[in-house]
Amino acid sequence: AQTVTQSQPEMSVQEAETVTLSCTYDTSESDYYLFWYKQPPSRQMILVIRQEAYKQQNATENRFSVNFQKAAKSFSLKISDSQLGDAAMYFCAYRSGQYGNKLVFGAGTILRVKS
Amino acid sequence: EAQVTQNPRYLITVTGKKLTVTCSQNMNHEYMSWYRQDPGLGLRQIYYSMNVEVTDKGDVPEGYKVSRKEKRNFPLILESPSPNQTSLYFCASASSTQINYGYTFGSGTRLTVV
Numbered sequence: 001a002q003t004v005t006q007s008q009p010e011m012s013v014q015e016a017e018t019v020t021l022s023c024t025y026d027t028s029e030s031d032y033y034l035f036w037y038k039q040p041p042s043r044q045m046i047l048v049i050r051q052e053a054y055k056q057q058n059a060t061e062n063r064f065s066v067n068f069q070k071a072a073k074s075f076s077l078k079i080s081d082s083q084l085g086d087a088a089m090y091f092c093a094y095r096s097g098q099y100g101n102k103l104v105f106g107a108g109t110i111l112r113v114k115s
Numbered sequence: 116e117a118q119v120t121q122n123p124r125y126l127i128t129v130t131g132k133k134l135t136v137t138c139s140q141n142m143n144h145e146y147m148s149w150y151r152q153d154p155g156l157g158l159r160q161i162y163y164s165m166n167v168e169v170t171d172k173g174d175v176p177e178g179y180k181v182s183r184k185e186k187r188n189f190p191l192i193l194e195s196p197s198p199n200q201t202s203l204y205f206c207a208s209a210s211s212t213q214i215n216y217g218y219t220f221g222s223g224t225r226l227t228v229v
């Protein structure tokens with residue numbers, strides 16, 4: 001069974017600075033997808049960024065980018081120019097390309113942004 | 116607006132009193148799932164459905180039931196709730212052709228069983 005580990009329960013960043021959230025996963029599959037979801041205090045789950053395992057190029061969405069290291073099974077999220085609105089719980093998630101009926105989530109990282 | 120609608124948003128109930136959390140999506144999605152979120156555990160899948168009348172257990176199905184009689188609706192039933200089912204619940208849906216782009220989640224239901 002696949003597992004996703006987020007080793008940082010909490011992180012803090014100063015407004016306008018850069019922060020990196022860590023995520024590692026364990027799988028024996030070669031075809032899979034990785035996601036970062038943001039959960040603000042409103043509880044809504046918002047998709048931040050996604051990565052296909054077969055793509056070597058790291059995904060980027062505006063201020064959000066990932067560092068995908070397939071051999072190391074690592075999928076970190078970098079937030080540049082942090083804003084107060086980035087404060088939230090962030091979840092890393094894995095989806096099998098073959099048995100894609102579910103997302104496997106990490107425990108989450110709370111990100112606090114200081115002004 | 117494309118969305119997944121869950122009701123209620125908050126619910127407090129007593130042990131053993133049957134309850135249903137409703138979930139409806141307006142995007143004609145085939146895939147629907149229920150997750151529960153607990154501190155330190157992230158979200159875990161309870162049940163999923165790949166289409167009408169097709170449902171299967173996820174990782175933590177004990178104490179829950181689901182049905183998928185219509186494509187848009189996927190209710191979660193707790194026939195005899197217990198305090199260990201106190202949690203934050205999410206319904207999610209995805210298109211079978213767009214599933215690689217992630218799921219759309221509802222706003223969550225905070226359930227407390229006393």
